[in-house]
Amino acid sequence: MMCAVKAADRYDVTIIEKNEKLGKKLFITGKGRCNLTNNTDEETFLGNVVNNYKFLYSSIYSYNQSMVMDDFEKWGLKLKTERGNRVFPLSDHSSDVLKTLEEQLKKKKVKIILNTSVTGLDIEEGEMKKVTGVFIGKRKLDADVVVLATGGLSYPQTGSTGDGFEFLKDAGMEDSVTEIFPSLCPLVIRESFCHEMMGLSLRNVKAKVEYIPNEITKKNKAKKLYEEQGEMLFTHFGVSGPLMLSASSYIASFVRKTAGAPEELTKERINNVNAFFKTLEGSVIVTIDLKPALSFEELDARVQKDFDKFRNREFVNSLGELLPRLMIPVVVHESGIKPDKKVNLITHDERKRLVEVLKGFKMEVAGFKGFSEAIISSGGINVKSIDSGTMEIKGCSGLRAAGEIIDVDALTGGFNLQIAWSTANLAAQ
Helix, strand or coil: CHHHHHHCCCCCCEEECCCCCCCHHHHHHHHHCCCCEECCCHHHHHHCEEECHHHHHHHHHHCCHHHHHHHHHHCCCCEEEEHHHEEEECCCCHHHHHHHHHHHHHHCCCEEECCCCCCEEEEECCCCEEEEEEEECCEEEECCCEEECCCCCCCHHHCCCCHHHHHHHHCCCHHHECCCEEECCCEEECCCHHHHCCCCEEEEEEEEEEEEECCCCCCCCCEEEEEEEEEEEECCCEEECHHHHHHHHHHHHHHHHHCCCCCCCCCCHHHHHHHHHHHCCEEEEEEEECCCCCCHHHHHHHHHHHHHHCCCCEHHHCCCCCCCHHHHHHHHHHHCCCCCCEHHHCCHHHHHHHHHHHHCEEEEEEEECCHHHCCEEECCECHHHECCCCCEECCEECEEECHHHECCEECCCCHHHHHHHHHHHHHHC
């Protein structure tokens, strides 16, 4: 939609949309509120891009966050900036972002074809391939420029089912597409205790994600993938919430670059993705510091104080002021202290072990939940295959790309939509 708005000043533009309406995925972003950009400077913005941030220099500096905000406000949409510099429509309705874009499309006389699937690209072979249009069934629509803005594989129910990647493969350009992983998605945890804590939300905890090789050597050491403080949620299969969604982006980036391709790649892409985990020669470990505001010594003193207060209770009944109810049985088990042991009989070493668990609660990542719950996908058209100044796919004149179909992804906070606006603008120019 943005690409069409920007291109319509000098081209006759047609949008071909396979859904019954435009912007299905945009409608659900930001939990229906549409976090349309992040009100920060370009340098900070690029620091939130997980994969291939350098590719975005031209597009971000050509059409940055303030330019996007200026455009939407010029088009009549009132905006507000919230915590973390997240920008939303003042109305809190993503439908108003959609209406604003639709009004611009109408004003600029963009032709829109709904309920119609493109079945392939018409590519003229030669010394240099050239796109001359697209096929809708057996019918051909001629075009000087075709922009693939078909998204990745996240939320396939909105229509992003990888069509653009298939078009490229059909055109003999499959080498330009990387393996695609879910990103900004919940994590599946190997331990069963997450199920016991299902629904429990933790605030202001610190998460560290590390890759631990099976055999640690001088060359093959543990590698820190992510570390941040925030909020997380336990689910029946593992963990979710802002902290874990961000962690998933860095895990996906690492696994993509490190793991070998599984022997069998089925069409069920999520199975492929989690099969990659099995090829890792090590484990991805999430360590949660449940009390990051306290040092080990300070927390130990706090535990001693609680133990003095509840000295005649059983251990399992002494942690109510320290931990949420659902977490107590799990922490007790992980500490190795018998739940019915009297607090006044707990040894110095046992107490230290408890503090170690509180400062370093460990879980092993078994995989990702999947594309149906991923906010974005990681991977796509290899950035080496795209001219970063025009978004044209190298080796095929007139064929361009914009948005999530490109192998560039960022953290939550409006960064991914800004990538869509910026790359769309360059593709349109």
